Amino acid sequence: MSNYDAIVIGAGHNGLTNAAYLAKAGLNVVVLEKNEYIGGAAVSRELHEGWKYSNCSYVCSMMRQALHRDLDLGRHGLLLVPYLGTINFGDGDERLFSYHDEQAAHLELKRHSPHDADAMHRFQSDLTRYSQLIRKTLLRTPPDPTSLRPRDIMEFLYLAKQFWKLGEKEIYEYVRFFTMSAADFLDDYFENDLIKAAMASPGIIGTALGVYSPGSSYILLHHVMGDVDGSIGAWGLARGGMGAISAALAGAAQEHGAEIRTNAGVQQVLVKNGKAVGVVLENGDEVYARIVVSNLDAKRTFTRIMEKNDLPDGIYEKARNFKIRGSSGKVNIALSGMPKFSGVPENRYINRGGQGFTGSMETMERAYDCWKRGRWSDDPFVESVIPSAWDPTVAPPGQHWMSNFVQYCPPELADGPWTPEKRDQFGQTVIDKIERYSPGFSDLIVHMEVRTPHEIEQEIGLTEGNIFQGELTIDQLFFNRPFPGYGQYRMPVRNLYMCGSSTHPGGGVSSACGANAAREILIDLRRPNTVPEDDFYDE
Amino acid sequence: MNETDPYAGERLKKSPFYLRQEVLNIRNAWAAWNGYKFAEYYYDTEYEYFCVRNTCGTYDICPMQKYEIQGRDAEVMLNRMVTRDVTKIGLNRVAYCVWCTDDGRMIDDGTIFKLASDKFMLTCGSPCTAWLEKSAFGFADVTVTDVTDEIAALSLQGPTSCAVLKKMGLDGIDTAKPFDIMHFPFHGDTLMVSRTGFSGDLGYELWISPTVALDLWDQLYDAGENFGIQPYGEAATNMTRLEAAFIMPFMEFNEALRTVNFEHDQTPFELNLGWLVDFDKPHFSGRRALLEEQKRGPKYTLTKLDIEGNKPAEGSYIYKDKRCTREIGYVTSAMWSPSVKANIALAMIKTEHLEGELWAEIYYEKELRQYNRVVRCTRKQKPFWAPARARATPPPDF
């Protein structure tokens, strides 16, 4: 039996961030991870010798720069490298290249639609304005709308002030924006279908919504509000894979004295007299601590590792009804060479960006229809990137690996449970889609890892395989995340906290949830705050 | 002279690598250096910067000045010119050096390659023939030859640089320690490789006759194809050298021989280069003045700063207090470092104020409007970027 100041359940990147900040404040912290590896959905594993996949998340942009800087993650081995433009493939021969250079980007859009090339400026300005506001909330604890505590009131005033700065017209626009569909939002700007589809695709990633579903415009924003070195909307790769982020966070946590135990799955949170006091591990060991922090999603925390009777009335039901529908698959493919795509020039730069097998608005919506019927999409939207074109550390020289994020793939199939055969059929659909644009692609395949929501749930414990630990719809955002009344990282049982993506500001590799939770915990424990604020004085 | 081009006399010279660079300079972003047409960047500064930090890149150093100093007296002559002890440079080794006026003000910095007991190569950023000849005056057996146009040189920097050279067939290159020189047969000529560079990372410089320069380029780019090789220009060089805290002429120092105003040039001590000044060796140019300066302490000290916020402190003054009432220095170079994730700068700060608080007043523009902030600066002792692979022998493959 061991005694700690804090137990963090789960070594996802948020759990590790939380542990780092608690340890930095001088607490004696242990992180308990069920898998033999750390990182959760920010992980890189070598499943085939010489190839290191980023098995789940694959690109980075939400990582809070203030945390990266403050925890000195560079010294712990993290290098985030922005990547260049993306190729979007239409249903037929259309190709949309998003060049990095402003002039080139404009000319390319003009080739598709002179109208849209101009409209892009207004679109980018509006998105940037929305992003700037959202970004200000990321490293802050949402205020409780029913509370009269000075801190909540101050926080509301802060938000009101930020809103007010937008000007009256934009406030209306902003509120409207949150409930719109990506399609409606984009119709305000663009006429060209491929441009619209390319811009809409971030609105469905990880989401059980379609491009025409209300709420998908926020998801779009969620995916473009990040930045790489201040350039908002840019995405980068972590050198060594997304696992390098978790490894650097673990390095920082350990440097401050945190202990990280793998193969230490938690079976149950121990509650005595209405207070969390420790946990029982799957092997029966008990670990005690003053506080317990869960990095698991809300549904898993309250329905899997807690006793219903230990929870106040209604919480179990809230957790059970928490919207956490899985909708995405991931196919990681090791390749013996660089795939060539039809209709794409041998431009060494554009071929080092990402590929969006986008099709059209219609194709994306049909893909969603399949999901609704409990099938994987037969013509899925696939967002791909070839990290090895950038990163010399993840595949042997001259060979590559391709990360394919697939929308949509249901957690449960209409025709019975997932089986390895069905999983492989799903993988084949993705290969077929790529093959359509890259004849000969399948001949390059050396190894592949196919992950449906089923595998994602089994391996990293994301319930239903929902990549965000709970959907990012307005009813589950900000002070409503995970549940109304519990938006400040403190959970219904005393001394129990949550620090995963189920909390504000939600999914994505940002470290923000873990850091915000640490700030609240340190307030409760009357310790000096160790969590920095985001620095946006230039925005 | 070219009869058909009336402007031939004022056009820039082309590097021996130009035919390849021209194709790769997609943005037509050309600048100039020592009369050569020289890339500011090729495709994208940020991309090129990351190639140096993540894979590897080549930087054309043909325009850098190169002098061959030969003869029985070559060593004593150089030893009298530069502040470092040249007799301590081993055969096939390179040493970073500075040289000063009699008043101890810095003329330039550069590297000395010891190629034989009586043969050296000196490289530097600005032409230096007059000073070299002046320094050679009175020595019986030394000749100074400007070989800038006779040697094509390419710097290969970044974590995969050793892997690329190995792939190119340079057997044993991985045994080269920092500042070592090795020679390899190449297309009937000799390729000289030194483990040197200006990036603070693993890197090499390749020296070859211009006649086979394009062959070198092609072979290097063939070998580098799967190691992320990319040419980079002045802009990315300036970023990487600042992270490594290396000084740049007309940024950190104003060359003494081109300085008009009193003490608007610098001494090695002011530039933190005291370690290059060796008072134990025989007389050298500037010795007396530098001895005095060492005793008295430099007026200014070049300082590495980590600055709050993320707006580069370019051109900022440094103050002793937040209210900016007492100015104590000025920033020489500044940038947001994407690798270190810090707002870094080099600044000249009055030595007497080094220990106290340091504040920078930063001006920046946002949609045509000027803003300013006063933010705290923290002194750093070590270079901002200094990965272990830069010193490891053999170096890792990435």
Ligand SMILES: Cc1cc2nc3c(=O)[nH]c(=O)nc-3n(C[C@H](O)[C@H](O)[C@H](O)COP(=O)(O)OP(=O)(O)OC[C@H]3O[C@@H](n4cnc5c(N)ncnc54)[C@H](O)[C@@H]3O)c2cc1C
């Ligand atoms: C396929 C996929 C692709 C994605 N792509 C991107 C992307 O490109 N960019 C991006 O920013 N985001 C992406 N995301 C989202 C992002 O990866 C996640 O939102 C984020 O990593 C979640 O981090 P977390 O720390 O909150 O939780 P998790 O990573 O879920 O961590 C929870 C941890 O708890 C552990 N655990 C579970 N149960 C127990 C138990 N009983 N006892 C002990 N430990 C337990 C798990 O093993 C895991 O390590 C993607 C996610 C997925 C699944």
